[in-house]
Amino acid sequence: WLREALAHAGFPTPHATEAHKQKFIxxxxxxxxxxxxxxxxxxxxxxxxxxxxxTEYARQSISYKQMVS
Numbered sequence: 001w002l003r004e005a006l007a008h009a010g011f012p013t014p015h016a017t018e019a020h021k022q023k024f025i026x027x028x029x030x031x032x033x034x035x036x037x038x039x040x041x042x043x044x045x046x047x048x049x050x051x052x053x054x055t056e057y058a059r060q061s062i063s064y065k066q067m068v069s
Contacts, residue, residue, distance in 0.1 A: 006021045015048055020045065028042075043061070
């Protein structure tokens with residue numbers, strides 16, 4: 001169902017390319033039992049969808065998450 005939902009072009013946002021979507025789907029299917037890694041994959045995809053990957057906000061957000069873990 002996840003592949004079908006993300007298959008539409010421009011969904012959830014135009015920022016998410018097919019490569020980003022495929023990486024997210026693979027991570028979700030692979031990390032179903034490891035909650036922390038699943039949450040990291042969701043956070044990264046969320047940053048991609050908002051167009052924030054590569055920004056200072058994304059770097060700080062990811063580094064903060066690693067410090068807390």
